[in-house]
Amino acid sequence: MPIPNLQVALDHSDVSSAVETAVIVGNEIDIIEVGTVLLLEIGSEVIKTLRHIFPDKIIIADTKCADAGGTVAKNVANRGATWMTCMCNATLATMQSATKEIEEVQVELYGNWTYEEAQTWLNAGIRQVIYHQSRDALLAGETWGEKDLTKVNKLIEMGFKVSVTGGLNVDTLPLFKGMDIYTFIVGRGITETDNPIEAVRALKNKINEVWRD
């Protein structure tokens, strides 16, 4: 089983903090995500800045696109984004419009979605989904449970590369032991620590330890 990737979500609200964190962790992290909060606040120019700093890195625009897929995809691809996210309740037409303009689309699983819908995404050539614990739900006391892990496993069995996110840290990562997780996405667990590079190394060490066993 491949070792899962580690992705940092840059969910700052200003460009200099985002770039500062990216520069600190960029060489040791597998994937850089330009978070939705950051995009809404400062726009997609920041993708271009990050692309200049990391010419060969996978950079994801977390657009959470729900409509106008082609326009949004073209805009972020022009700035250098490798992949972008679409909401699971966007129409298939929206997702397909996006896939024409960017290398890959990742479907964000929020709220109600069905495996039948997921199959239509697969049929349309979409290979990636992101399974979420909402930041606000986590704040309200929810956490990862058997129900979540079962859904993640089912999506992997269907053939998706599955990224997971929400409240992940060195203590919760081992919950996914034995599962073919594509990427662990961590935001504030890296960006809001006193020492982001140490946080990245601790997460990478834990992933290597659990998935090499």
Add this chain to the structure above:
Amino acid sequence: MPIPNLQVALDHSDVSSAVETAVIVGNEIDIIEVGTVLLLEIGSEVIKTLRHIFPDKIIIADTKCADAGGTVAKNVANRGATWMTCMCNATLATMQSATKEIEEVQVELYGNWTYEEAQTWLNAGIRQVIYHQSRDALLAGETWGEKDLTKVNKLIEMGFKVSVTGGLNVDTLPLFKGMDIYTFIVGRGITETDNPIEAVRALKNKINEVWRD
């Protein structure tokens, strides 16, 4: 029955075109929406620019927020947004975090949602929903039908102020005759015409004609 509002969706990809359109139509339109495409592309600073030009106008940030509701709401409210949008598949916790930071939240109805969920929004003090025909779905040939109008009526009966959007023009507006629509939202039907102010006047005249009958 009150005359429905007319809202322009500024879904440009650059600030000068958006501001140009806003200046042309701003005094005759009821509500200005800063579209998702525009926010993702240039960031929320444009809200501040529009607030300077229209100090007393309702300005909506179409953030389509799915997570981190409090942060997104605070960011756009700081720039002068009156209201913002949340996705229907955001958690109630996300919507509630947003409502603490901004005057009102509008829930965007995309994909699968239930009246039971809608009731939880009402119970949480959320008074507005937006019923959608997806731009990409319209391009794929779908349009307004009895099924849509029934859902819109049911939401109005539940007590929501309902805005509707997607492929609206002087020919489709009369489909809603007799319904207590809060706002008609029109994007490219205004912004991509040769004469945006004439488009606004034609839409306003049609609304007045149909709802004054």
